[in-house]
Amino acid sequence: QKEVEQNSGPLSVPEGAIASLNCTYSDRGSQSFFWYRQYSGKSPELIMSIYSNGDKEDGRFTAQLNKASQYVSLLIRDSQPSDSATYLCAVSYNNFNKFYFGSGTKLNVKP
Amino acid sequence: DAGVTQSPTHLIKTRGQHVTLRCSPISGHKSVSWYQQVLGQGPQFIFQYYEKEERGRGNFPDRFSARQFPNYSSELNVNALLLGDSALYLCASSSDSGGYEQYFGPGTRLTVT
Numbered sequence: 001q002k003e004v005e006q007n008s009g010p011l012s013v014p015e016g017a018i019a020s021l022n023c024t025y026s027d028r029g030s031q032s033f034f035w036y037r038q039y040s041g042k043s044p045e046l047i048m049s050i051y052s053n054g055d056k057e058d059g060r061f062t063a064q065l066n067k068a069s070q071y072v073s074l075l076i077r078d079s080q081p082s083d084s085a086t087y088l089c090a091v092s093y094n095n096f097n098k099f100y101f102g103s104g105t106k107l108n109v110k111p
Numbered sequence: 112d113a114g115v116t117q118s119p120t121h122l123i124k125t126r127g128q129h130v131t132l133r134c135s136p137i138s139g140h141k142s143v144s145w146y147q148q149v150l151g152q153g154p155q156f157i158f159q160y161y162e163k164e165e166r167g168r169g170n171f172p173d174r175f176s177a178r179q180f181p182n183y184s185s186e187l188n189v190n191a192l193l194l195g196d197s198a199l200y201l202c203a204s205s206s207d208s209g210g211y212e213q214y215f216g217p218g219t220r221l222t223v224t
Contacts, residue, residue, distance in 0.1 A: 004153075034212065043201055043215040044154065088153050097167030099144065099213070101153030 003027060004091050006102035014110050019076040021105050023089030026070070033065055033072045034090040037083075038104065044088055048074070079109045113138065115204050115216030123222045124192050132187045132219045136204030142166070143185040144213060145177055146201040154201055160185055161207065189221075197223045 005024045013019045021035075032051055036044035050056045050063040050072065062075040072091075076083055086104040116135045124130050136143050142161040146154035159167035160179035179185045183204075189196055199220050203213035 032211070036215075043199075043218045046212055046214060049212050090153075097159045097161075098169065099146075099156045099159075101146075101155070103151070103153045 003100035004089055004102035006087075006089055006105045008103060009106040010108050011105055012108045012110060013079050015079060015081060017079050017109075019079045019083065019107055019109070021074040021076075021087050021089075021107065022071060023073065023102055024071045025089075025091045025100075027091075027093065028067070028070065029093050030067075030070075030091045032092040033063070034092075035061075035063060035072075035074045036088040036090060036101075038086045038088055040085075047087075076107075079107075081109050081111050083107060084109045115202055115214055117200075117202050117216040117219050119219060120217070121220045121222075123224060125224055126192055126194060128192050129188065129190050130192060130221060132189075132200050132202075132221075133184065134187070134202030134204075134216060135184045136202075137214060140204040140206050140214075141183055142205045142207055142211070143179055143183065144203045144205070145185070145187045146203065146215075147171075147196075148199040148201055148218075150198075157187070192223045194223050197221060 035047045038044045048063045060077045064073045088104045089102040092099045144159040145157040148154045156169040158177045163179045174190045177187045199218045201218045202216045205211040205213045
């Protein structure tokens with residue numbers, strides 16, 4: 001079983017819509033959660049981190065964490081064509097200093 | 112402030128050769144992690160170093176090794192290269208070890224022929 005699971009997509013949304021990206025993880029010992037954006041041919045760029053249950057908002061982005069259900073999600077409001085990229089979910093286990101990434105969800109925002 | 116820097120940008124090696132990749136973290140960051148990313152997959156964790164000590168290791172063979180220097184820069188070494196080692200190698204820096212935010216460098220594209 002993979003540590004971090006993401007739907008590979010592609011997820012297509014029209015410009016201005018809300019894009020919802022989901023991620024599940026297998027280890028209840030996970031303590032830190034991150035969303036990265038990766039454009040084709042580029043390195044991952046940190047969007048948000050979340051450490052406790054609930055919602056965390058930063059501009060058009062909202063991360064949601066539910067440790068009981070072992071999932072973390074990312075909402076992108078007012079999606080723009082420039083948001084078209086692969087979104088990577090990452091989970092870390094503090095005591096073991098390891099990070100696990102999902103395979104990413106490809107998002108296409110259509111003008 | 113400068114971000115994470117990596118060198119070289121691209122590299123072509125032959126099977127069986129050795130390669131050294133270099134990384135300089137963000138100023139003030141003391142932790143460096145290395146990842147391998149194969150096309151179509153997420154980054155796979157190789158090592159984490161903090162204050163010159165190895166703090167974490169992923170499921171990679173002993174052909175992979177790394178070290179961190181007093182100035183917090185780091186090297187990743189891969190011996191006896193295989194075709195399957197062809198990938199984008201990413202370095203990430205963070206202020207501390209463990210589950211802190213990591214910031215990635217541009218990566219080194221390694222091709223093994």
